[in-house]
Amino acid sequence: xxxxxxxxxxxxxxxxxxxxxxxxxxxxxxxxxxxxxxxxxxxxxxxxxxxxxxxxxxxxxxxxxxxxxxxxxxxxxxxxxxxxxxxxxxxxxxxxxxxxxxxxxxxxxxxxxxxxxxxxxxxxxxxxxxxxxxxxxxxxxxxxxxxxxxxxxxxxxxxxxxxxxxxxxxxxxxxxxxxxxxxxxxxxxxxxxxxxxxxxxxxxxxxxxxxxxxxxxxxxxxxxxxxxxxxxxxxxxxxxxxxxxxxxxxxxxxxxxxxxxxxxxxxxxxxxxxxxxxxxxxxxxxxxxxxxxxxxxxx
Amino acid sequence: xxxxxxxxxxxxxxxxxxxxxxxxxxxxxxxxxxxxxxxxxxxxxxxxxxxxxxxxxxxxxxxxxxxxxxxxxxxxxxxxxxxxxxxxxxxxxxxxxxxxxxxxxxxxxxxxxxxxxxxxxxxxxxxxxxxxxxxxxxxx
Numbered sequence: 155x156x157x158x159x160x161x162x163x164x165x166x167x168x169x170x171x172x173x174x175x176x177x178x179x180x181x182x183x184x185x186x187x188x189x190x191x192x193x194x195x196x197x198x199x200x201x202x203x204x205x206x207x208x209x210x211x212x213x214x215x216x217x218x219x220x221x222x223x224x225x226x227x228x229x230x231x232x233x234x235x236x237x238x239x240x241x242x243x244x245x246x247x248x249x250x251x252x253x254x255x256x257x258x259x260x261x262x263x264x265x266x267x268x269x270x271x272x273x274x275x276x277x278x279x280x281x282x283x284x285x286x287x288x289x290x291x292x293x294x295x296x297x298x299x300x301x302x303x304x305x306x307x308x309x310x311x312x313x314x315x316x317x318x319x320x321x322x323x324x325x326x327x328x329x330x331x332x333x334x335x336x337x338x339x340x341x342x343x344x345x346x347x348x349x350x351x352x353x354x355x356x357x358x359x360x361x362x363x364x365x366x367x368x369x370x371x372x373x374x375x376x377x378x379x380x381x382x383x384x385x386x387x388x389x390x391x392x393x394x395x396x397x398x399x400x401x402x403x404x405x406x407x408x409x410x411x412x413x414x415x416x417x418x419x420x421x422x423x424x425x426x427x428x429x430x431x432x433x434x435x436x437x438x439x440x441x442x443x444x445x446x447x448x449x450x451x452x453x
Numbered sequence: 454x455x456x457x458x459x460x461x462x463x464x465x466x467x468x469x470x471x472x473x474x475x476x477x478x479x480x481x482x483x484x485x486x487x488x489x490x491x492x493x494x495x496x497x498x499x500x501x502x503x504x505x506x507x508x509x510x511x512x513x514x515x516x517x518x519x520x521x522x523x524x525x526x527x528x529x530x531x532x533x534x535x536x537x538x539x540x541x542x543x544x545x546x547x548x549x550x551x552x553x554x555x556x557x558x559x560x561x562x563x564x565x566x567x568x569x570x571x572x573x574x575x576x577x578x579x580x581x582x583x584x585x586x587x588x589x590x591x592x593x
Contacts, residue, residue: 193490209460372503
């Protein structure tokens with residue numbers, strides 16, 4: 155019974171959706187204030203989702219129906235699962251299992267895979283274009299994220315359980331206070347932006363050029379599930395960054411990471427996909443290898 | 454009834470431009486700027502008609518635009534509101550006696566609100582939005 159409570163109520167579904175709605179509102183409000191506007195009312199993301207769930211759902215005639223319907227739902231379910239595992243490590247450190255860090259990092263790719271599948275199954279040319287861009291994004295940023303996680307693993311003497319990593323950092327000092335840890339944090343932050351689809355790397359969605367990319371044919375409740383999984387990831391990914399590099403989650407650290415994401419989002423233009431591939435493989439990937447070497451040297 | 458009330462709190466607008474002179478389109482962008490900022494009411498422009506709650510038609514309907522407008526209206530997830538924006542879309546404006554005119558917007562798709570003006574001022578647009586919301590809530 156407890157496991158259902160964890161999944162559906164506290165660190166899982168209800169908690170992460172509510173916090174994600176707050177985070178999304180916060181993001182839109184800060185963006186509006188930066189642009190000297192008033193911004194949307196509190197709970198605006200909730201109104202959006204309620205509206206989407208009360209609208210008609212149109213399924214494209216020529217697409218693959220099962221994949222089209224299942225991918226938003228799987229994306230939502232898996233993001234909630236990630237949020238649950240990440241939340242359990244912080245709030246209930248005694249449960250959780252050995253190696254849940256690996257499970258979390260693997261499961262964080264599944265929402266991106268669902269975007270690829272959903273976009274490709276809708277038989278829309280722009281959606282296919284978005285899906286192919288998302289595929290290139292995943293293939294490039296994923297290895298950098300793994301390398302920065304490996305730095306944490308080396309710095310904490312080979313711990314693979316999230317709650318143990320938090321405990322280790324409270325005993326000694328957070329990973330970010332070392333050179334390699336700081337580099338790894340910056341790399342993980344950049345990949346988190348790409349995972350969340352935020353502006354320098356929102357190449358797959360690209361509202362202004364391919365008008366939503368993979369989401370273009372989604373409507374009603376299915377789009378609502380994609381929105382919800384974005385809200386949940388806006389909680390899970392910053393939580394994971396806090397736990398890996400800053401030694402545990404608290405309100406201040408979460409807000410700081412959120413504000414960093416929002417500021418980067420509002421002060422950068424979107425990259426082209428070729429620029430992103432160059433940036434990831436020529437610039438970031440060698441830096442992540444250097445960070446690993448520094449971590450092995452004990453810096 | 455409740456379904457329609459949910460829409461009034463977050464209206465996502467799809468902009469369909471069929472042969473406008475671009476004055477109306479620029480006025481639409483004005484409404485999104487800091488001075489008027491319709492995101493206060495949860496209104497935003499979307500790029501796909503599948504996400505839309507309102508279709509905003511500008512311009513004199515052209516021979517190529519008319520069948521596409523009908524198609525877009527059929528594609529949009531219901532309930533959806535159609536707004537005829539500007540004199541041309543509402544009543545064909547100065548092109549009424551023209552030899553190459555097509556039918557008005559309201560003969561192709563059912564129009565809920567007309568916003569007259571050439572182009573309408575941003576205040577008129579916001580007034581039109583308020584009328585849409587009141588109509589959806591059943592207050593008019």
